[in-house]
Amino acid sequence: MTRYAIEANFDGLVGPTHNYAGLSFGNVASTSNASTHSDPKSAALQGLTKMKALHDMGFVQGVLPPHERPHVKTLRDVFGFTGSDGDVLASAWKTNPNLVLATSSASPMWTANAATVSPSGDTGDGKVHFTPANLCAMFHRSIEHSVTGRALAATFADANHFTHHAALPGTDHMGDEGAANHTRFCGDYGARGVEFFVYGRHAFEAGKTRPGRYPARQTYEASSAIARHHGLSDNSVVYAQQNPDLIDAGVFHNDVISVGNGNVLFHYEDAFVDTPAVLDDIKRKMAGIADFTHIEVPKSAIPLSDVVKSYLFNSQLLRLPENGQMMLILPTEAKETISVRDYLYDLIGKGKTPIKQIKFFDLRQSMRNGGGPACLRLRVALTEAELAATNQHSLINDQRFTELTAWVEKHYRDRLSAEDFRDPLLLFEVRTALDELTQLLDLGPIYDFQHVN
Ligand code: SUG
Numbered sequence: 001m002t003r004y005a006i007e008a009n010f011d012g013l014v015g016p017t018h019n020y021a022g023l024s025f026g027n028v029a030s031t032s033n034a035s036t037h038s039d040p041k042s043a044a045l046q047g048l049t050k051m052k053a054l055h056d057m058g059f060v061q062g063v064l065p066p067h068e069r070p071h072v073k074t075l076r077d078v079f080g081f082t083g084s085d086g087d088v089l090a091s092a093w094k095t096n097p098n099l100v101l102a103t104s105s106a107s108p109m110w111t112a113n114a115a116t117v118s119p120s121g122d123t124g125d126g127k128v129h130f131t132p133a134n135l136c137a138m139f140h141r142s143i144e145h146s147v148t149g150r151a152l153a154a155t156f157a158d159a160n161h162f163t164h165h166a167a168l169p170g171t172d173h174m175g176d177e178g179a180a181n182h183t184r185f186c187g188d189y190g191a192r193g194v195e196f197f198v199y200g201r202h203a204f205e206a207g208k209t210r211p212g213r214y215p216a217r218q219t220y221e222a223s224s225a226i227a228r229h230h231g232l233s234d235n236s237v238v239y240a241q242q243n244p245d246l247i248d249a250g251v252f253h254n255d256v257i258s259v260g261n262g263n264v265l266f267h268y269e270d271a272f273v274d275t276p277a278v279l280d281d282i283k284r285k286m287a288g289i290a291d292f293t294h295i296e297v298p299k300s301a302i303p304l305s306d307v308v309k310s311y312l313f314n315s316q317l318l319r320l321p322e323n324g325q326m327m328l329i330l331p332t333e334a335k336e337t338i339s340v341r342d343y344l345y346d347l348i349g350k351g352k353t354p355i356k357q358i359k360f361f362d363l364r365q366s367m368r369n370g371g372g373p374a375c376l377r378l379r380v381a382l383t384e385a386e387l388a389a390t391n392q393h394s395l396i397n398d399q400r401f402t403e404l405t406a407w408v409e410k411h412y413r414d415r416l417s418a419e420d421f422r423d424p425l426l427l428f429e430v431r432t433a434l435d436e437l438t439q440l441l442d443l444g445p446i447y448d449f450q451h452v453n
Pocket of ligand 1: 019020021022023024027030031105107110112113138141180253255256369370371372374375376
């Protein structure tokens, strides 16, 4: 029996410490914008504008909170600094400013990396399963999963509907980047679908291909462990290795080279190792669920460097609630890259594609760190009962949008540079803002400074 269900998007609210520290090796935008000053207020308002627009189009839109940064607890527990919070910041900065910067990134805003989510139609126990990503490839992101786990548990609290797993161990062998490397194909969102896991390398088998220049952040072993923990059946799971040459060209997550939803996969030529076999496997497992279709962008139409620069595939592929048509939400950079713009207008002009509409959003503040529309959201397919069991304060409506906009206007600075992070005043500003936010979103005490153990 088909149950009424929707796909909700939970966007990360950009944090008050949004900045460009060049922390992500292999992410071209991050390294090339290192040390430029940022504008956290505009960044947060750009994100909220996208959330409100999706709500206005009839989608269920949720929000996940930013994290406390600088994270003094990491400076204490990991690096061993002591004294008052101000002392800890001062001595860490004196020792090496990079220690403070690595604990000050607003990177939890990219909630595509928050977790892997399996909807209840796919799981062994019929509940929605969440595994926060350990993000162990980058130090500044490896400190995210505990607070992310608490935020998810507070948002999806009802144990009758939601199961929360611990992050996998944060070791190189089990590197996990969450939904950025995970896609789900389906017919109805509430029925069984096919979960598609894309990994960069095998960790327990020597001699397999892997990139030579940049890190392959996700391992096959991490992806397959999550599938087991979530109770997915083998005939509903497809694994694919990302093409290592693409990782070496700056494609650090699968969501920089393909995006899927419903019965559609939109992808670049040779996105995977043996792409035809991967497509066959998906098609075979989708039989009886929905007619799987794919749109392949040929290399001859768009050079790889334009794909990476424009973030064409880091778009949100959405199924419009009113008519089931597909639409793409893209960053403005896609319109400004001529090969990409020409391709897109040709694609929707032909009319023979399931993608019928395109919309562009200004997300420049996030894009400068390599985060496009798809990075900013975690998809959670929910039945009617699961949606009702979700924390309603985490859902965007007109009132919540107004409250969050006022909250940003009140607490965020419009200019931040590296030196600002040594100032304890910034830390206290952040904590005051986040304390208010947990009340606004009715999340309870999820932050370390709120004395959670
Ligand atoms: O992990 N950038 C993030 C961008 C994440 C994008 N997410 C997806 N593709 N789903 C990363 O590389 C840069 C932070 C800095 O350099 O200051 C950063 O963490």
